[in-house]
Amino acid sequence: MKKxxxxxxxxxxxxxxxxxxxxxxxxxxxxxxxxxxxxxxxxPTAELEFRRLERTxxxxxxxxxxxxxxxxxxxxxxxGPAFTLWNRWxxxxxxxxxxxxxxxxxxxxxxxxxxxxxxxxxxxxxxxVGWIEQVESEQGVHSNPHIWPSLLFLGMPEAARGELxxxxxxxxxxYHRVSEGWDLGDGVWLFVLEPxxxxxxxxxxxGGSYALALxxxxxxxxxxxxxxxxxxx
Amino acid sequence: xxxxxxxGWLHTAVAGIRFKPDRAAVEAxxxxxxxxxxxxxxxIFPDMTAEKAGERALxxxxxxxxxxxxxxxxxxxxxxxxxxxxxxAVGLMVLLLVWLGLTGRFGGDAALWMAWDVDRLxxxxxxxxxxxxxxxxxxxxxxxxxxxxxxxxTRQKARVMGxxxxxxxxxxxxxxxxxxxxxxxxxxxxxxxxxxxxxxAVLREGWLKITDNTGRGxxxxxxxxxxxxxxxxxxxxxxxxxxxxxxGIREADxxxxxxxxxxxxxxxxxxxxxxxxxx
Numbered sequence: 352m353k354k355x356x357x358x359x360x361x362x363x364x365x366x367x368x369x370x371x372x373x374x375x376x377x378x379x380x381x382x383x384x385x386x387x388x389x390x391x392x393x394x395p396t397a398e399l400e401f402r403r404l405e406r407t408x409x410x411x412x413x414x415x416x417x418x419x420x421x422x423x424x425x426x427x428x429x430x431g432p433a434f435t436l437w438n439r440w441x442x443x444x445x446x447x448x449x450x451x452x453x454x455x456x457x458x459x460x461x462x463x464x465x466x467x468x469x470x471x472x473x474x475x476x477x478x479x480v481g482w483i484e485q486v487e488s489e490q491g492v493h494s495n496p497h498i499w500p501s502l503l504f505l506g507m508p509e510a511a512r513g514e515l516x517x518x519x520x521x522x523x524x525x526y527h528r529v530s531e532g533w534d535l536g537d538g539v540w541l542f543v544l545e546p547x548x549x550x551x552x553x554x555x556x557x558g559g560s561y562a563l564a565l566x567x568x569x570x571x572x573x574x575x576x577x578x579x580x581x582x583x584x
Numbered sequence: 585x586x587x588x589x590x591x592g593w594l595h596t597a598v599a600g601i602r603f604k605p606d607r608a609a610v611e612a613x614x615x616x617x618x619x620x621x622x623x624x625x626x627x628i629f630p631d632m633t634a635e636k637a638g639e640r641a642l643x644x645x646x647x648x649x650x651x652x653x654x655x656x657x658x659x660x661x662x663x664x665x666x667x668x669x670x671x672x673a674v675g676l677m678v679l680l681l682v683w684l685g686l687t688g689r690f691g692g693d694a695a696l697w698m699a700w701d702v703d704r705l706x707x708x709x710x711x712x713x714x715x716x717x718x719x720x721x722x723x724x725x726x727x728x729x730x731x732x733x734x735x736x737x738t739r740q741k742a743r744v745m746g747x748x749x750x751x752x753x754x755x756x757x758x759x760x761x762x763x764x765x766x767x768x769x770x771x772x773x774x775x776x777x778x779x780x781x782x783x784x785a786v787l788r789e790g791w792l793k794i795t796d797n798t799g800r801g802x803x804x805x806x807x808x809x810x811x812x813x814x815x816x817x818x819x820x821x822x823x824x825x826x827x828x829x830x831x832g833i834r835e836a837d838x839x840x841x842x843x844x845x846x847x848x849x850x851x852x853x854x855x856x857x858x859x860x861x862x863x
Binding site: 371392405 | 671673847852
């Protein structure tokens, strides 16, 4: 058997330099594809990753309304403090649905939420925001850092100020939260929500009821809306 | 022969070859050729001195500048550099693979892997309570087991977002012998094909809405079912994924099962006719 194998090996076609170069390049390409696969076939931009998530989940192509393209996104809204939104996010809308893409290589996921007519809440599961709250007290102004869960509102009209009141029962406990919204532009607002004291899941506030109030520059009421925070479908 | 002349001749002849390894190799070959010529001349003309033979050999080799132009045309530098680069590339890739292996990066479920789904059957089978664990062939292909009530291999296809979703096979089994429960189990094998190997489709249990002709809905809440309903991935290849639905059917008046898939409006729908006695 060994002799046969040796004879076969000695009869192999001898490649010239050109042939060896082509062989090496093909081998490199095959190995590169294999390595690419081990990392979950990463693509160069958040938009490309999101589009792929849509296709692999058999969702129609949406119109992208919000992108947080990097693993750490430092953002400055028109009417709020600078904040950090961690992880890559892309949100798109199609018909009466919003698709929220959480881009994390092999662990990427996409969730779909129903939209209302007009301003619509869209949860960001795992969407934590880091920001610094300036608190005034008798001793002066203190900086309180927070890392809180967040949700978006899409389709918002131009407004100077927005306030969200959330009531939700989670693990048999009632939570009441009030949050000032931050205008990110293009009708997208972000609200941060103080989380429960103990451990909580990414969807803890989904299904809760909300009241949204938007005010103009002069403080007059522009819009008032109530509803339910949608759950992922 | 004056070595300076020979070296000068060689230097001029190979000067046009920009890729250094090729230049050295060609120079060595030409040098050997000149030496062979010199020895031949000395053999043919025994009275000729070595110096004279060397000069004659160089003369017979020709104009080094002309030769240099021809050699430069043949030996393209970019081919040489590409050759070196390709060797480095393979070496680096191999090192990277070794590193990936050592850091435990290689993933995937080898048990589900199938390069090409030629048999249109999943890699994994399932359980029929009164029969036991069955392979995919035993479940979906017609057999002699009286508990096998129906097999269906008529394919239904849907094209969704560049993927092809196919209901490949269905089979109905009697899961419980008791007429009190009369519980049957439906197996359905779905396959999703995509030419883009970097985008393999994922089907989600939560987006699968199942109803029958009586309007009953089916859930995956195991506490509600006699036979546990399951939906899971049972095969994977470079261009496809395979999914199996296992559904408990309790009532005798079920004539068809409808599968609607998608959040909100379905992106594809299939209907499975329930016809006992077609195994």
